[in-house]
Amino acid sequence: xxxxxxxxxxxxxxxxxxxxxxxxxxxxxxxxxxxxxxxxxxxxxxxxxxxxxxxxxxxxxxxxxxxxxxxxxxxxxxxxxxxxxxxxxxxxxxxxxxxxxxxxxxxxxxxxxxxxxxxxxxxxxxxxxxxxxxxxxxxxxxxxxxxxxxxxxxxxxxxxxxxxxxxxxxxxxxxxxxxxxxxxxxxxxxxxxxxxxxxxxxxxxxxxxxxxxxxxxxxxxxxxxxxxxxxxxxxx
Amino acid sequence: xxxxxxxxxxxxxxxxxxxxxxxxxxxxxxxxxxxxxxxxxxxxxxxxxxxxxxxxxxxxxxxxxxxxxxxxxxxxxxxxxxxxxxxxxxxxxxxxxxxxxxxxxxxxxxxxxxxxxxxxxxxxxxxxxxxxxxxxxxxxxxxxxxxxxxxxxxxxxxxxxxxxxxxxxxxxxxxxxxxxxxxxxxxxxxxxxxxxxxxxxxxxxxxxxxxxxxxxxxxxxxxxxxxxxxxxxxxx
DNA sequence: CCAATCTTGGAACGGCATTCCAGTCATGTC
DNA sequence: GACATGACTGGAATGCCGTTCCAAGATTGG
Numbered sequence: 001x002x003x004x005x006x007x008x009x010x011x012x013x014x015x016x017x018x019x020x021x022x023x024x025x026x027x028x029x030x031x032x033x034x035x036x037x038x039x040x041x042x043x044x045x046x047x048x049x050x051x052x053x054x055x056x057x058x059x060x061x062x063x064x065x066x067x068x069x070x071x072x073x074x075x076x077x078x079x080x081x082x083x084x085x086x087x088x089x090x091x092x093x094x095x096x097x098x099x100x101x102x103x104x105x106x107x108x109x110x111x112x113x114x115x116x117x118x119x120x121x122x123x124x125x126x127x128x129x130x131x132x133x134x135x136x137x138x139x140x141x142x143x144x145x146x147x148x149x150x151x152x153x154x155x156x157x158x159x160x161x162x163x164x165x166x167x168x169x170x171x172x173x174x175x176x177x178x179x180x181x182x183x184x185x186x187x188x189x190x191x192x193x194x195x196x197x198x199x200x201x202x203x204x205x206x207x208x209x210x211x212x213x214x215x216x217x218x219x220x221x222x223x224x225x226x227x228x229x230x231x232x233x234x235x236x
Numbered sequence: 237x238x239x240x241x242x243x244x245x246x247x248x249x250x251x252x253x254x255x256x257x258x259x260x261x262x263x264x265x266x267x268x269x270x271x272x273x274x275x276x277x278x279x280x281x282x283x284x285x286x287x288x289x290x291x292x293x294x295x296x297x298x299x300x301x302x303x304x305x306x307x308x309x310x311x312x313x314x315x316x317x318x319x320x321x322x323x324x325x326x327x328x329x330x331x332x333x334x335x336x337x338x339x340x341x342x343x344x345x346x347x348x349x350x351x352x353x354x355x356x357x358x359x360x361x362x363x364x365x366x367x368x369x370x371x372x373x374x375x376x377x378x379x380x381x382x383x384x385x386x387x388x389x390x391x392x393x394x395x396x397x398x399x400x401x402x403x404x405x406x407x408x409x410x411x412x413x414x415x416x417x418x419x420x421x422x423x424x425x426x427x428x429x430x431x432x433x434x435x436x437x438x439x440x441x442x443x444x445x446x447x448x449x450x451x452x453x454x455x456x457x458x459x460x461x462x463x464x465x466x467x468x469x470x471x472x
Numbered sequence: 473c474c475a476a477t478c479t480t481g482g483a484a485c486g487g488c489a490t491t492c493c494a495g496t497c498a499t500g501t502c
Numbered sequence: 503g504a505c506a507t508g509a510c511t512g513g514a515a516t517g518c519c520g521t522t523c524c525a526a527g528a529t530t531g532g
Contacts, residue, residue: 015480038520048481049521055479059520111347114397124428124436131435144435145442150394150455157393158386161350192360199367199380200360206381219386222462229461251510274489284512285490291510295489 015047017055021065025103028066033105036063067109068122074099075129085136086224092129093155093220097213100163107160114156126152139227147227151220158219162212182208251283253291257301261339264302269341272299303345304358310335311365321372322460328365329391329456333449336399343396350392362388375463383463387456394455398448418444 023044027036038049038059045052056062074095083091100106113122131148139147168181189197189204259280263272274285274295281288292298310331319327336342349358367384375383404417425433425440 037518039518042481048483050482050523051480053521107347108344111343111396111400114400124425124433128433128436131439135435135438141438145439145446146451146454147458148435148439149451150390150458153394153397153455154386154390154459157396158389160347160393161389164347164350189360197360197364199371199384200364202371202377203367203381203384210381215382215385218382219389219459222383222386222459223390223455224462225465226458226461229465273487275487278512284514286492286513287511289490 015045015051015055017065020045020052020055021062021069024062024066025070028105029103033108063109064113064120064122067106067113068120068125070099070103070106071096071110071122072125075126085133088133088136089130089151089224090217090220092133093151093159093217094213096126096155097159097162097216100159101166104163104167107164110156110160126156130155134227137224137228143227147223150223150227154219154223158216162216166212179208251281251287251291253301256281256288256291257298257305260298261302261306264341265339269344299345300349300358303342303349304361306335306339306342307332307346307358308361311362321369324369324372325366325387325460326453326456328362328369329387329395329453330449332362332391333395333398333452336395337402340399340402343400346392346396362392366391370463373460373464379463383459386459386463390455390459394452398452402448415444 020041023041024036027040027044031040036059038052041052042048056065075092076095100110110122113120127148130151131144134144134147134151166178186204186207189200189207192201194201256277259277260272263276263280267276272295274288277288278284292301311328312331336346346358363384366387367380370380370383370387402414422440422443425436425443428437430437
């Protein structure tokens with residue numbers, strides 16, 4: 001049961017859970033989700049696996065810590081901004097959107113994290129920052145849970161999917177830019193079977209010219225409209 | 237290349253890509269996402285790895301095929317039902333919701349699949365079945381893409397997250413039922429820091445009594461309300 | 473200065489996806 | 503009816519992964 005001496009245990013500045021998580025995030029960002037291996041981690045930290053396992057139980061916990069760290073930073077309310085609740089919700093949404101765009105591995109990780117432990121700190125943290133604004137929006141109390149859940153699910157789902165798409169466009173190689181990538185998908189959609197895919201063919205052109213952030217925000221606004229038109233008082 | 241002789245190449249009924257994918261789905265359903273190994277697959281099919289690799293390029297392709305098969309079945313419009321578009325959208329949403337609930341591995345797989353290849357058939361298939369109903373709803377054409385995207389992102393995101401939660405409640409062991417699981421999470425939420433988590437604490441009780449399907453549908457309805465109140469003609 | 477305890481990193485283990493390859497078997501040809 | 507062909511099979515081997523083990527180094531308390 002780990003008798004706590006209360007002393008500062010670090011003999012040198014060499015290794016700590018913080019440094020390990022930090023290195024893990026860097027590795028995930030630079031090499032991608034599959035690039036985070038204990039081998040790579042030991043090399044980067046110039047140590048052995050045993051040292052890492054002393055600070056971290058296993059790879060899952062490491063991924064969880066990395067996820068929580070990045071999410072906490074992303075949903076932190078920027079001080080000084082006491083805007084209208086709608087704007088605050090947009091800000092939280094974009095905060096997560098940008099965080100996932102910057103760290104594409106977050107998309108997969110968040111869905112894995114949310115499913116493995118709603119008792120973890122990740123879900124409540126996101127839930128709280130959205131919920132506060134829902135409350136401020138004037139939604140009646142018995143609608144809080146449904147409204148906040150819907151917003152959180154949309155934001156996490158849509159941000160993940162948009163960011164994943166963006167990641168593809170980025171990784172296609174130096175010669176291929178986002179425009180020509182969307183072109184090729186758009187063209188592929190336009191060539192689908194006219195009977196089975198009449199709608200998809202019809203909107204294939206939109207794919208080429210759409211803006212991801214705008215698209216994402218439109219979804220948030222749909223939900224906000226839906227929430228506030230259900231009899232809530234209009235604050236925003 | 238691959239000169240096609242036009243002959244039926246199967247000498248016995250023993251192995252085929254179809255049978256492999258089928259076995260993979262069964263394995264995923266019964267043992268979970270981590271249970272799909274080539275070892276287990278060779279054992280179940282009474283063969284060796286080489287035989288499987290003859291029909292399937294790698295594990296990723298196998299997962300993709302499994303995903304597409306299940307999704308195709310889930311979003312297939314039930315014939316004979318020419319209901320109002322709102323009802324059709326709810327049906328598609330519940331189709332995916334139930335499919336993910338029945339095959340929990342779909343949640344992770346869908347986000348991975350959507351990101352790896354939007355050129356694949358999975359995205360257009362879902363997009364099409366939702367989009368047709370959006371069109372039928374009377375949404376003006378320049379809103380089709382945004383409305384359908386928002387719905388698809390919400391449905392996939394929320395269904396995945398709800399189903400993941402449901403999967404936990406199921407896997408807790410024989411002694412723990414869903415009710416007591418939600419109780420424990422609800423209690424944990426109620427004990428969070430009052431300053432940092434005032435909202436989450438306030439709705440902790442709702443968690444105990446909420447119905448997942450109802451919750452999920454509420455989100456769909458928020459978006460539908462948002463879509464139709466943007467100046468579209470009201471059909472549903 | 474010595475024991476006790478925390479911390480480290482190298483070596484080893486079992487399991488995984490994947491590859492290699494020698495073989496089997498239905499079939500088309502003479 | 504033999505035989506060459508090519509689709510198909512499955513066992514053995516490879517290399518990387520997460521994880522565990524353990525002997526030694528570092529630090530601290532007495």
